[in-house]
Amino acid sequence: MKKIIGLGIGAGIAAAAVCALLYRRKDGSRLADNLADSARSVGNRVKDYTQQIKARLLHHVKGPNGEDVFIDMYDRQFYENSDGHRVYLEE
Numbered sequence: 618m619k620k621i622i623g624l625g626i627g628a629g630i631a632a633a634a635v636c637a638l639l640y641r642r643k644d645g646s647r648l649a650d651n652l653a654d655s656a657r658s659v660g661n662r663v664k665d666y667t668q669q670i671k672a673r674l675l676h677h678v679k680g681p682n683g684e685d686v687f688i689d690m691y692d693r694q695f696y697e698n699s700d701g702h703r704v705y706l707e708e
Contacts, residue, residue: 680706
């Protein structure tokens with residue numbers, strides 16, 4: 618009996634969530650319309666943060682044109698060119 622009540626409550630919550638996502642507002646938009654954009658922006662912020670963690674900034678070293686120089690997780694020094702590609706410095 619407890620399992621049936623739990624399944625019924627779970628089904629009710631799922632149905633309410635579906636109704637909330639499919640409900641059209643007065644302006645014609647839905648709640649789920651901006652969901653993909655917000656998830657994409659969160660993913661981009663997480664990706665940028667992980668790249669910052671993986672690449673540490675060296676404050677006392679500059680690249681050939683004054684670019685910031687970073688150290689990757691293998692202790693290799695690099696800077697990013699105008700195209701956003703890593704250019705490794707020879708030691």
